[in-house]
Amino acid sequence: MAFPEFENYLKSLTDLSDAEVARISALAKERKLRKNEFLLREGEICRHKTFVLKGMLRNFGTAPDGSEHILQFSPELTWTLDAESYDNLSPARYSICAVEPTEVLQWTKNDFNTLLIESPKLKSLSEKIISRNIYNSRQRLLTALSATPEEKYEDFIKQHPGMLSRLPLKMIAAYLGISLKTLTRIRHAQLLATK
Amino acid sequence: MAFPEFENYLKSLTDLSDAEVARISALAKERKLRKNEFLLREGEICRHKTFVLKGMLRNFGTAPDGSEHILQFSPELTWTLDAESYDNLSPARYSICAVEPTEVLQWTKNDFNTLLIESPKLKSLSEKIISRNIYNSRQRLLTALSATPEEKYEDFIKQHPGMLSRLPLKMIAAYLGISLKTLTRIRHAQLLATK
Numbered sequence: 186m187a188f189p190e191f192e193n194y195l196k197s198l199t200d201l202s203d204a205e206v207a208r209i210s211a212l213a214k215e216r217k218l219r220k221n222e223f224l225l226r227e228g229e230i231c232r233h234k235t236f237v238l239k240g241m242l243r244n245f246g247t248a249p250d251g252s253e254h255i256l257q258f259s260p261e262l263t264w265t266l267d268a269e270s271y272d273n274l275s276p277a278r279y280s281i282c283a284v285e286p287t288e289v290l291q292w293t294k295n296d297f298n299t300l301l302i303e304s305p306k307l308k309s310l311s312e313k314i315i316s317r318n319i320y321n322s323r324q325r326l327l328t329a330l331s332a333t334p335e336e337k338y339e340d341f342i343k344q345h346p347g348m349l350s351r352l353p354l355k356m357i358a359a360y361l362g363i364s365l366k367t368l369t370r371i372r373h374a375q376l377l378a379t380k
Numbered sequence: 381m382a383f384p385e386f387e388n389y390l391k392s393l394t395d396l397s398d399a400e401v402a403r404i405s406a407l408a409k410e411r412k413l414r415k416n417e418f419l420l421r422e423g424e425i426c427r428h429k430t431f432v433l434k435g436m437l438r439n440f441g442t443a444p445d446g447s448e449h450i451l452q453f454s455p456e457l458t459w460t461l462d463a464e465s466y467d468n469l470s471p472a473r474y475s476i477c478a479v480e481p482t483e484v485l486q487w488t489k490n491d492f493n494t495l496l497i498e499s500p501k502l503k504s505l506s507e508k509i510i511s512r513n514i515y516n517s518r519q520r521l522l523t524a525l526s527a528t529p530e531e532k533y534e535d536f537i538k539q540h541p542g543m544l545s546r547l548p549l550k551m552i553a554a555y556l557g558i559s560l561k562t563l564t565r566i567r568h569a570q571l572l573a574t575k
Contacts (some may be wrong), residue, residue, distance in 0.1 A: 186529040198490035245528070246522040248522075248527070252526060254525040256521060256522065268514055269515040278519070279518070316464075319514060322514070322517040323463075323464075323473075324473070326442040327449055327453060329525055331447060331449040332443065336481060
């Protein structure tokens with residue numbers, strides 16, 4: 186197998202044939218990113234679908250005051266892109282950057298569209314992933330609107346159990362929409378409570 | 381025309397033929413809602429795509445403390461549903477309720493899927509609307525995470541110029557994720573500043 190992590194991922198979620206999986210892999214280009222290297226910068230055009238083999242990316246926007254707000258973390262075995270930029274070839278409103286040394290596979294829009302036409306099973310997987318993304322965004326919006334900082338932090342730990350130890354606190358704060366000071370206070374209170 | 385508002389809407393956004401438009405209308409069922417009447421309650425299955433002819437709906441979730449948080453307002457000439465419940469026939473996580481006396485058109489999932497297969501132009505419009513919804517949710521999440529209450533309010537007025545006068549303040553607060561008290565303070569400050 187060219188990319189065992191990716192091909193096992195596909196096989197675990199679909200019943201694509203070996204030939205189909207090989208065809209999808211054959212059109213992928215591998216890319217390695219150093220920690221803090223950008224995959225996409227705000228203002229550029231997002232020309233690829235990206236699958237994370239190893240490592241982790243973050244997808245973030247910049248507020249008018251220059252502060253960074255994280256929309257999504259993409260650890261291994263997940264997909265990422267700036268959908269609006271990819272669909273419309275418009276300048277990206279968000280940036281994508283490596284949190285850790287990261288290895289990704291990328292497909293150009295042309296190649297990926299060809300694959301979607303060739304393989305209805307890939308298309309159906311792709312639609313499922315897009316739908317799940319929509320549901321998650323809605324849920325995340327509801328949490329952002331309604332939860333207390335404590336609830337947001339607890340929710341994050343529940344939803345992303347393995348990620349806490351891989352992320353600097355300031356990124357978790359930028360994902361939760363709370364200040365680093367508030368996050369530190371919450372974590373301190375929790376540590377005391379569990380002692 | 382059976383539903384002139386709807387049919388003109390379709391014709392303004394697509395080049396569907398009169399026969400196709402008539403076919404889409406023919407499968408729609410009209411429904412009227414009183415103010416505060418529910419189109420869908422949390423826990424029910426969302427079995428229809430809904431187009432608003434007149435009036436306005438709100439799509440909201442309930443936080444564990446019982447408070448209501450509004451994900452979306454759907455005024456005339458927009459679509460609404462609980463996507464996760466509709467796609468998977470799972471219990472809805474959100475409710476949809478009429479803000480004003482409202483008239484909608486509804487299609488069952490079976491009928492709408494038939495139309496999507498019959499009419500690639502309708503399918504392409506539908507995909508565009510779903511995509512725009514994704515972009516808007518991301519932007520709304522970024523605002524929820526990053527903006528001050530003042531910025532959120534100003535952004536709302538810019539994005540939804542005609543809606544301010546149609547909505548009770550408590551609903552605007554529940555959409556912005558700020559307290560009614562904060563919203564009242566912001567509006568008061570603005571009124572003083574423009575005097």
